[in-house]
Every structure is written in C-alpha cells, then in structure tokens.
Amino acid sequence: MNAEPNDASANFAHAVAALVGRPVGSGKASVAPDPVNQPMIRHWAAAFEDTNPVYTDPEFAAGTRFGGIVAPPLMLQTWTMATPMITGIAERGGAPVPSEGTSPMTVFDEAGFVGTLASNSEFEIMRYLRIGETISATTIIESVSEQKKTRIGPGHFVTWVTTYVDDSGETVGIQRFRILKFKPEGVPS
Amino acid sequence: MKAPINIDFSQVKVGDELPQLFIDVTATVVVAGAIATRDFMPVHHDRNYANKQGAPEIFMNILSDTAYCSRFLTDWAGPEAMVRKLSIRLGVPAFAGSALTYTGTVTAVSQRGTEGIIEISLRATNDLGDHVSGVAVIGLPASGASA
Numbered sequence: 087m088n089a090e091p092n093d094a095s096a097n098f099a100h101a102v103a104a105l106v107g108r109p110v111g112s113g114k115a116s117v118a119p120d121p122v123n124q125p126m127i128r129h130w131a132a133a134f135e136d137t138n139p140v141y142t143d144p145e146f147a148a149g150t151r152f153g154g155i156v157a158p159p160l161m162l163q164t165w166t167m168a169t170p171m172i173t174g175i176a177e178r179g180g181a182p183v184p185s186e187g188t189s190p191m192t193v194f195d196e197a198g199f200v201g202t203l204a205s206n207s208e209f210e211i212m213r214y215l216r217i218g219e220t221i222s223a224t225t226i227i228e229s230v231s232e233q234k235k236t237r238i239g240p241g242h243f244v245t246w247v248t249t250y251v252d253d254s255g256e257t258v259g260i261q262r263f264r265i266l267k268f269k270p271e272g273v274p275s
Numbered sequence: 276m277k278a279p280i281n282i283d284f285s286q287v288k289v290g291d292e293l294p295q296l297f298i299d300v301t302a303t304v305v306v307a308g309a310i311a312t313r314d315f316m317p318v319h320h321d322r323n324y325a326n327k328q329g330a331p332e333i334f335m336n337i338l339s340d341t342a343y344c345s346r347f348l349t350d351w352a353g354p355e356a357m358v359r360k361l362s363i364r365l366g367v368p369a370f371a372g373s374a375l376t377y378t379g380t381v382t383a384v385s386q387r388g389t390e391g392i393i394e395i396s397l398r399a400t401n402d403l404g405d406h407v408s409g410v411a412v413i414g415l416p417a418s419g420a421s422a
Contacts, residue, residue, distance in 0.1 A: 126311075129311050130311045130312070130342070132307075132311070133307040133308050133310070133311035133312075133339075133342075134308060134311070134339070134342045134343060134346050135346070136342070136345070136346040136349075136350075137279070138279070138346070138349050138350075138354050139279065139354055140354045146354070147354075150354055150355055151355055151416060158342070158345060159345060159357070159358045160338075160341040160342050160344070160345040160358065160361065161312075161342070163312070163338055163341075164311075164312045164313050164338060167312070167313035167314065169313075170313075170315040172315065175315060175317060176317045176321070176324055180315075180316035180317055180318065182315055204337055204365050205364065205365060206362070206363065206364050206365065207337055207340075207341060207361075207362075207363055207365065208360075208361070208362040208363070209341065209358075209360065209361045209362070210359070210360050211357070211358055211359055211360070211361075214357065
C-alpha cells in the first residue's frame with residue numbers, strides 16, 4: 087500500500103470527525119434583522135396564495151385557539167435569513183453576504199467532494215410565533231456519514247441542526263438540513 | 276372572507292386522501308416564493324445565472340417547497356390545525372415552466388389529551404418525478420370542528 091494516500095485519507099477522516107459539533111458560520115447566533123411582523127407575513131401568504139386567515143385576519147385569528155395572528159410555521163427559517171448585499175451576489179455564488187472566514191465545508195471541497203446537493207429538510211415546530219417576537223438561530227454540524235455510493239457519485243451526507251429560540255431563549259423550532267457533498271461522476275445535469 | 280372549515284378530527288381515518296394541490300410553476304411563482312422567503316440565490320430569479328450552473332431554467336427554492344407543503348396541509352385541515360413536524364426529502368428540481376401536483380394520505384391518527392394528532396405521507400411530483408416526498412404531523416383540537 088502506498089503511504090501517501092493513506093495519510094491523506096487519515097487526515098481527511100480526522101478533519102471530518104472534527105466537524106461534528108462545529109458551528110456553521112461564525113458560531114454566533116443569527117438574530118433576525120426584524121421581529122415577526124405582519125407585512126412580511128402578508129407578503130409570504132400572498133406569494134404562496136395561502137389564504138389561512140390566522141396569518142392575516144386579526145378578527146378571525148382572535149376567535150381561534152391561537153387567540154391572535156400567528157406567523158406561518160414554515161416561515162421560521164425566513165426570519166433569520168441574512169439581509170442580502172445585492173451587489174456582487176452572483177460573483178459570490180449566491181452567498182447573500184461576503185463570508186467571514188472559511189466554511190467548514192471546504193474540508194470536503196479540498197478532498198474532491200466539490201458537488202453539493204440538498205437532500206432533506208426536517209422541521210419540528212414547538213409553537214407558533216406571534217407578532218413582535220425576535221427569533222435567533224444557531225446552527226451546528228450534527229453528523230457526517232461514512233462515504234456512500236450515490237447515483238451521482240461517491241459522497242458524504244452532512245447534517246446540520248438549527249435551533250430557533252425566542253427572546254427568552256426558549257426553543258420554538260428545530261430544523262435538520264442534510265446535504266450530500268459528492269465527487270461528480272459526469273452525470274448529465 | 277368566508278370562514279374556512281376545519282376538518283372534524285373524529286372523522287379522520289387512516290387512508291384518507293388530502294385534496295390535491297396543483298401549482299403552475301411559472302417564473303413569477305418561483306421568484307415570488309424566493310423573495311418572500313428572503314432567498315436571493317440567483318438560481319431562483321436569474322435565468323442566465325441558472326443556465327451557467329447547468330440548469331435549463333430558474334427553479335423553486337427549498338423554503339418555497341416547505342411553504343407549499345404547509346399550505347397543502349392547512350388548506351385541508353383548516354385554520355385550527357398546527358403543523359408540528361414536516362420532514363421532506365428533496366428530489367428532482369421544479370423548473371419554471373413546469374407544474375407540481377401535491378398529494379397526501381393519512382397514515383396514522385392518535386390523540387394526546389385534547390389534541391388530535393394526524394400523520395400524513397405527502398409528495399409533490401412533476402414531469403421529471405418526485406420533487407418533494409416526506410411526512411408531516413399536524414395537530415387539531417380533538418373535540419371536533421369549531422369553525
């Protein structure tokens with residue numbers, strides 16, 4: 087056996103193991119730039135033509151078990167999305183803001199797993215949000231799979247978990263997001 | 276606005292099918308969804324950029340996928356319903372110019388105190404295959420409809 091690839095693969099295995107538990111991004115909580123608010127909810131409801139009146143009709147919502155307007159539950163992720171810097175967004179590969187430091191995902195890119203494919207999104211909603219609440223999110227890499235053979239090439243599934251909390255630090259929702267970092271094998275895209 | 280109707284939890288059975296939801300995925304639908312979810316990735320609004328990435332068209336973002344899943348569930352269950360879990364697997368893209376059909380089936384029904392719990396298996400398909408497939412759990416007051 088050739089020692090060099092073994093060293094490289096041992097280094098890669100170490101680097102991958104070290105990712106688990108690491109934050110994605112700066113490590114600081116992402117604080118929503120704006121509290122939960124009716125204009126953004128109305129915009130969302132209109133975009134998806136979701137006519138559920140608990141999102142936009144205060145009188146109706148007051149008569150439901152929610153007792154007032156609530157935010158659409160799957161809007162959870164929207165509140166903490168970064169305010170984008172539009173200039174240069176294409177040059178940054180779609181990153182909404184210039185990145186601070188290196189992404190933990192560069193470990194994969196450097197080992198040839200340059201492809202990225204979103205695979206799963208899983209939400210647990212503890213409670214619905216009300217207007218005026220400010221949401222923060224913290225994201226940690228939860229797990230990295232062994233190398234798997236997939237139809238688009240060998241790769242690793244990386245799962246990160248985002249915990250969304252309210253002003254008092256209470257968890258209001260949890261999201262697991264899984265991507266495949268893969269070595270493209272020339273499949274037609 | 277006409278008051279929407281909540282389904283009657285006591286009448287929900289395993290095997291019940293949700294009313295289908297059909298989405299004509301126009302470029303406007305893709306862009307409106309991306310911006311309403313504050314997702315400014317150019318692949319969701321700029322066709323030239325999408326082409327350079329190897330995609331024939333702009334395509335729907337994941338936050339729109341979960342939004343439509345939630346609408347699909349509560350269009351059926353009514354405004355007293357709470358989406359408690361949504362777990363989706365992402366499949367083929369939903370390009371502008373395609374159409375999505377959401378289907379769902381009740382797979383389990385249980386009760387926790389006064390809360391009725393309904394598990395649903397759902398999928399959204401287009402002419403390329405399964406765009407989204409997954410499971411959802413919703414809660415509904417078990418005491419019955421209170422529209």
